[in-house]
Amino acid sequence: MNHKLRSVIRHEYLTIVKQPAFLLTMLALPVIMAAIFGLSFMAERTAQTNIEEAAEQIENVVIVDESGLILPDITEAFELELRPAEDRESTIAEVQEETIEGAIIYPEDLRETRRFEVFIGGGDDMLLSSAMQDIGSNILQTSLATPLGDPELVALIQQGASSSVTAYENGEETAGTAGYVVPGIFLAIFFVILFFSMGYMLLGVAEEKENRSMEMVLSYVRPRTLITGKLLGVSLVALTQLSFFTALGAIGLLLIRRFEDQVAIPIDIEFSALVFDPLTIIIGLLVLIFGFLFFAALMSGVASMAPGVKEANSFSTVFFIVPFIPFWSSGMIMTAPDSALVQFLTYFPVTSPTTLLFRNTLGNIGTMEAFAAIAILIASTVLAFMLAAKLFRLGALEFSDRLKLSSLFK
Amino acid sequence: MSKPLVEINNLNISFGGKRIVHDLELEVMSGETFALLGANGSGKTSTIRALLGIIRPESKSVMHVNGQTYSPEMSDILGYLPEERGLYTRSKVLDTMSYFGELKGMTRAEAKQLSLEYLKRVGLEDKANVKVKKLSGGQQQKVQLGVAIMNNPKLLILDEPTKGLDPVNRVLLMDIVNELREKGTAIIYITHLMEEVERIADRLIIIRDGRRVAYGSVEDIKREHNAKTIEEVFVDLYKEAAA
Numbered sequence: 001m002n003h004k005l006r007s008v009i010r011h012e013y014l015t016i017v018k019q020p021a022f023l024l025t026m027l028a029l030p031v032i033m034a035a036i037f038g039l040s041f042m043a044e045r046t047a048q049t050n051i052e053e054a055a056e057q058i059e060n061v062v063i064v065d066e067s068g069l070i071l072p073d074i075t076e077a078f079e080l081e082l083r084p085a086e087d088r089e090s091t092i093a094e095v096q097e098e099t100i101e102g103a104i105i106y107p108e109d110l111r112e113t114r115r116f117e118v119f120i121g122g123g124d125d126m127l128l129s130s131a132m133q134d135i136g137s138n139i140l141q142t143s144l145a146t147p148l149g150d151p152e153l154v155a156l157i158q159q160g161a162s163s164s165v166t167a168y169e170n171g172e173e174t175a176g177t178a179g180y181v182v183p184g185i186f187l188a189i190f191f192v193i194l195f196f197s198m199g200y201m202l203l204g205v206a207e208e209k210e211n212r213s214m215e216m217v218l219s220y221v222r223p224r225t226l227i228t229g230k231l232l233g234v235s236l237v238a239l240t241q242l243s244f245f246t247a248l249g250a251i252g253l254l255l256i257r258r259f260e261d262q263v264a265i266p267i268d269i270e271f272s273a274l275v276f277d278p279l280t281i282i283i284g285l286l287v288l289i290f291g292f293l294f295f296a297a298l299m300s301g302v303a304s305m306a307p308g309v310k311e312a313n314s315f316s317t318v319f320f321i322v323p324f325i326p327f328w329s330s331g332m333i334m335t336a337p338d339s340a341l342v343q344f345l346t347y348f349p350v351t352s353p354t355t356l357l358f359r360n361t362l363g364n365i366g367t368m369e370a371f372a373a374i375a376i377l378i379a380s381t382v383l384a385f386m387l388a389a390k391l392f393r394l395g396a397l398e399f400s401d402r403l404k405l406s407s408l409f410k
Numbered sequence: 411m412s413k414p415l416v417e418i419n420n421l422n423i424s425f426g427g428k429r430i431v432h433d434l435e436l437e438v439m440s441g442e443t444f445a446l447l448g449a450n451g452s453g454k455t456s457t458i459r460a461l462l463g464i465i466r467p468e469s470k471s472v473m474h475v476n477g478q479t480y481s482p483e484m485s486d487i488l489g490y491l492p493e494e495r496g497l498y499t500r501s502k503v504l505d506t507m508s509y510f511g512e513l514k515g516m517t518r519a520e521a522k523q524l525s526l527e528y529l530k531r532v533g534l535e536d537k538a539n540v541k542v543k544k545l546s547g548g549q550q551q552k553v554q555l556g557v558a559i560m561n562n563p564k565l566l567i568l569d570e571p572t573k574g575l576d577p578v579n580r581v582l583l584m585d586i587v588n589e590l591r592e593k594g595t596a597i598i599y600i601t602h603l604m605e606e607v608e609r610i611a612d613r614l615i616i617i618r619d620g621r622r623v624a625y626g627s628v629e630d631i632k633r634e635h636n637a638k639t640i641e642e643v644f645v646d647l648y649k650e651a652a653a
Contacts, residue, residue: 003512003515004482004513004515007509007512007513007518008513011509014505015498015500015501019500207498207499207500208498211496211497211498211499212494212495212496213495213497213498215459215464215492215495216490216491216492216495216496216554216557218462218464218482219462219464219482219485219488219492220482220485220488220490221485221513222482225482393464
């Protein structure tokens with residue numbers, strides 16, 4: 001490798017990773033994610049526990065059954081008084097006078113409306129309200145299921161059933177959702193890189209311009225060498241971040257496996273069911289690499305046009321929005337991959353990486369179609385790179401004003 | 411007679427359809443200090459940028475450094491301190507200098523050693539591991555000069571090098587420039603300070619509206635224009651244009 005190119009790569013890489021902000025951002029992400037998941041999990045558990053405790057403490061609540069569906073044995077089991085239909089108005093009056101804590105009324109038209117009423121005395125009480133709704137549902141479900149006699153059937157009605165899907169392709173059973181995991185990882189990596197590493201490309205160029213070092217650098221290095229060095233330096237930064245997050249993920253998985261009997265795992269991961277299809281992996285890898293390089297080249301071009309970091313940042317927002325556009329059409333991408341819109345998103349360079357990775361995950365892209373779109377993406381990356389190098393050379397001379405696009409053609 | 415290190419012939423530069431440098435010609439010899447003079451916007455910086463390939467001149471322009479068109483592959487012979495200059499403020503002084511040394515073709519070890527020697531010479535050895543942004547303006551200027559000269563260049567281009575320097579550091583800079591000239595470096599010196607020109611320049615060119623209006627040795631030009639100082643010549647030439 002060229003000596004100067006190697007120097008630029010090392011300089012870019014070390015300048016970024018030596019920044020305290022880089023380490024802080026990298027370490028903060030898993031901490032913040034863990035905190036968010038932990039807090040929401042704890043909050044949900046605490047709320048559920050509080051509701052269950054409140055439900056257990058409910059005593060002075062009356063049940064009025066106009067529907068004829070509630071079994072007295074059930075209300076008795078809950079230690080609640082069951083009143084006949086004609087007591088409706090007097091019961092509501094008692095709640096208003098706060099002689100009883102509340103009432104649950106199952107109306108006559110419950111079968112049609114599928115709605116029961118809850119009355120609470122003593123003002124709005126979210127906890128009591130939730131607890132009474134829980135008890136109301138529970139009494140109704142149990143009353144309806146009990147005549148079946150079989151406790152398993154009662155549980156089935158109350159808790160519902162999950163489902164498993166088996167699909168066949170050419171007579172062979174497919175991997176199902178497990179087949180989405182490996183190509184889906186490329187999509188996830190693309191967005192991690194886009195959000196965590198791309199900004200460094202922008203900053204690297206914009207700062208060089210802002211601190212007036214560009215002209216000096218360009219007298220010693222060709223713009224193309226400099227841009228290539230920056231791209232490869234930022235690629236190494238992305239690789240460092242990915243390695244860190246992968247290692248963290250691996251540690252997380254090991255911990256989950258170690259404590260799986262004590263911790264409820266939100267997703268059932270079965271590694272043996274994962275599919276490592278070479279073609280899918282090659283497509284994912286190519287799109288990931290050239291998608292990253294394409295956006296990085298665009299970013300450096302944008303940074304070259306702006307007079308400083310602040311202006312470059314405001315310019316760049318569009319590059320953080322555009323890759324998301326295909327997700328707004330995800331329904332069409334899933335159900336109508338041959339539609340004109342999806343074809344456009346597949347081949348148009350700025351939407352192509354996300355669409356290709358998404359379709360590669362879903363498995364609804366043909367080999368020829370994928371490689372044709374990748375070829376366009378590679379050609380666009382080369383063009384973006386050449387454009388960035390030219391903008392970089394022109395931008396070196398514009399320290400205070402924004403570079404005009406028209407100067408590209410002079 | 412030895413071959414000039416820098417040769418510029420028929421240099422024409424245009425921006426946005428407007429020509430800003432017209433048929434400029436000049437030569438700079440090894441071991442001489444050559445002053446490039448002109449009012450703001452006269453085309454001095456553009457001439458240097460074209461010489462170094464940073465901007466493209468019109469097609470028939472001929473510019474040679476050491477017998478060939480300059481390219482970044484020849485950066486080992488160049489030292490350039492541009493008017494718009496700066497350093498990587500978030501990097502350490504030694505890292506910044508070493509990086510530029512590498513860009514000039516040195517190995518990292520060589521670049522580090524030469525950087526440390528220079529920092530010692532200008533009294534900044536204790537700042538080697540300090541971030542550039544922590545240095546004063548004058549200290550940053552000294553580091554910038556160090557970046558330009560650390561490779562003992564054959565061609566040194568200094569665009570307003572004393573801007574912002576105190577008298578002590580100005581003398582230090584002049585000493586360094588004279589030392590390099592004695593070693594055979596060709597120095598192109600751009601300045602608005604005419605007393606500096608009188609003190610250090612062997613020959614000069616005055617550019618007005620992108621055209622050469624005076625060219626030769628300091629003494630010859632003063633004699634030709636019947637003036638006591640270069641400042642007098644400069645002011646007369648610009649007054650003449652305004653009249």
